[in-house]
Amino acid sequence: MDVIWLLLVLLLSLITIQFMKIRQIAAHLPPGPTPLPLIGNLFTTKCQLNHKTLMKLSKIYGNIMTIWAGQTSLIVLNGYEAIRECLINNSEKVSDRPTTPFFKYYSEGRGIIIGTGQNWKVQRRLSIKILRNLGLGKKVLEWRIKSEASQLVEILVSQKGSAIDPKNCLTNAVSNVVAAVSFGHTFSLNDELFHHIFESSTLVAAFFGTRWGQLYDAFPWLMHRLPGPQQSMYKHLHFLKQYMLYEIRQHQQNPSAEPQDVIDYYLEQISKTQDDPSSTVDEENLIQVLVDFVLAGFETVTSTLRWGLLYMAVNQDVQVKAQKEIDAIVESIENLQYEHRTKLPYTNAVIHEIQRVSNVVPNGLPRLCTQDIKLQEYSIKKGTIIIANLASACMDPNHWKFPDTFNPSNFLDEEGNFQPNEAFLPFSAGHRNCMGEQMARTELFIFFTSLLKTLSFQLPKGVTEVNMDGIYGTTYLPHAYKICPIPR
Template sequence: MLALSEFLVALILFFLIAHFLKLQWAGRRLPPGPTPLPVIGNLWLLNFHIHHDQFIQLAKTYGNVFTVWLGQRPVIVLNGYRTVKDALVSHSEELTGRPTFPLQLATSGSKGIITSNGHIWKQQRRFGLMTLRNLGLGKRSLEERIQEEAQQLVEVFSAERGRPIDPLPFIVNAVANVICSVVFGHRFSIDDDVFHQLIEATAFLINARKHAWSRIYDLFPWLMERIPGPHKMLFHHWKQLRSYIKQEIRSHREHMTSEPQDLIDFYLNQISKTKGDPFSTYDEENMIQVVHDLFLAGSETTTTTLRWAVLYMVKYPEIQEKVQKELDAVLGSSHIICYEDRKRLPYTNAVIHEVQRYGNIVPVGVPRLCVKQTTLQEFPINKGTIVLPNLSSVLYDPEHWETPRRFNPSHFLDKEGNFVSKEAFIPFSAGQRVCLGEQLARTELFIFFTNLFRAFTFQLPAGTTRINSDIIVAATIQPHPYKICAIQRL
């Protein structure tokens, strides 16, 4: 028995040493980086999290292009404005792919827009852009929906009469209803139980990646599928959201009109138009995932940015007051705010941009896959290599921002107080994989923000001396829950 146990120990040691040497050999053809361990790679060094600040620190040692191993897969990390722009813009065509991971394959697969590749991605993205335009993106029709939700949000806050509240449920209701009107053709009441289930499912799916078990699943999918744990709850919420989308699709099929009213209508028409086309990727599975992608991305990112906006305005009351003075002087109290008004509100526009830069809610871009051999900063990158753009290293790049680690709206203003665009402002990423909903998000942020701060002064509840501005690292960078008072302005 002792001999058997000694043999097993020796076998395991041999396997680990052989695997370590294999990683060292493979690493010779890659940019420099920390030494990986067998099986887990550099995950121990990253505390089983992909953290933007850790990457910025590693860049000081290994340079702006370096390698980390997520388990047994090497990932090329890009840091700094010049490096990231060169990759995402100058080599955009070569970096259009998306890598696949076991947890992703077990849920979204390679369907839809966010995680798909090649012909599927091109068709689904083209359809998404075309449909958003047809539904009014950049036109008055969709902007009017946002204005209606902004007014509803103002009324909800007003009904609280300055009592301490957590703004999250009110903000997520308003923002999610914009994307609901786009994809489903209707909005939800804040008291709707189905809506609460959808929001809860969305939050769980978004936050799943902050947990170490998601990395462990990617390392040992065959094991995780057979044992209980929080990953089972992830699949439950994923099925719940998918089931509701299927229900909406059935309802749309039964009540189709001659004129499509929302994204599902347009997609059903597209399936009919391309029936029999051997190159068509328009089918129900892709439709479900497109709706899923838009609902998750469209509700989470704008909600989180607005939560940071309220938090920063409470933390910096002098900036809030300056925003309100500009809104009062330029718009007055009765003007219906539209996106075009940003051109007349340089300081307010600068504050919103600084919220996005400093809040940095998507600090590491969605991973790219190199689809053809290329060279980044003199390093050869082979086809099939995963590339990770560290967007926060651009938004905090000291070469492009005067005070990168301080909230400072002057980053977007010239000496005369005029708004100035910055090349290093890329919260929506860049290149061919730039965020599909960038224009929608910009419009929402401006209209929601200006309506809220024209109507209210946000401040801490009595007896509270500071607001927690520490971050929670999940799929997005989120604030800790907080309570504020929305004081009606006269």
């Protein structure tokens, strides 16, 4: 009994010391909910950095506040002004990623999404150059998107208005754009390998933002040994990397006369730098870049389109008005071009509004301060982790006419012209903004406009209520639903 009491006293003493240490550190940080020893604010946030929870907390603690994930402090930014001051005004100083346990396991600092330091700059610069060589911002890539959009329309028209879940066909169309650019080939809708790749990329991409992901970062030594979704994540990430290696070997065994895709161009660059011992243009980084492309390219555009069709079915007046505008300008989907967006202000506003309210990547990904910075009255030290609640900028009442409701007028002036809004940040901002923004914008416009030109979307007969809340992870996804695509 004496030993047990001694152990309890020691444990209590350690917890008390830890609590006092956190309180001492917290005194020099922006305000926030009181952290508990060891677990920090995991109870307050319910083990999840849900963007809606963070917005509620900001009403108590301010737009710059501190949240503790276990024993790690996170500076959370809410509202456009705070986000702009940090990500744009101090862009270079918050351009790195933290080496959290999950991020380290995911990429070990390689690639683009979680890459750090000079290696990240090299990979991003090279990847942008490759995408431009492959037609980013040019007609050749637009043609590929139009081809997938046409096939998607054909599949939905063939349903003859029956109620379906559009997820799989939307996923296949969007993913094939990324696959063609990355691997030089596409997948059929019924390809089991394609479904395995998508399932794996979805699970890995979502893991960080889930409760299990937050627990993993707070207690990696424990979570690594316990059963749970993290064990499945390990297997899926391993599969993705093995598949990327397979694609690379196929390209090496069957080289093209001229580079046709990301792998071809990257392998060409590897051969040019192979005599440079300091070069980070290597096979390990290529594997990670391909995984990054798949994770970023598959899920985000697909989920935005899924939200978009749901919003059209629920808001029939918006759908009809957009279709009338499209019919007046676009003769057929074969003639549709990305530049038509300037002649379709209402349709363009609808697409932007879908992005604004759906917030498919609500918190972006964390940044790391590479230098000391000043945010309002707070001094933020080098090495501090920053979380920008991008969804809060997209719902900031100081910058939107209708912040809490779906209304395309948020992007229209009094004459009905399209009006950009600086608080629209679905692609983040600053040095770590989304590299694929131009490609995503083109995909969303061509897919969405092609669908509305050819089909009308309605809820199944008898369905009067729809769950418009999302499923929270790294991405914010709609619940599964069925919809009736009716040929026009």
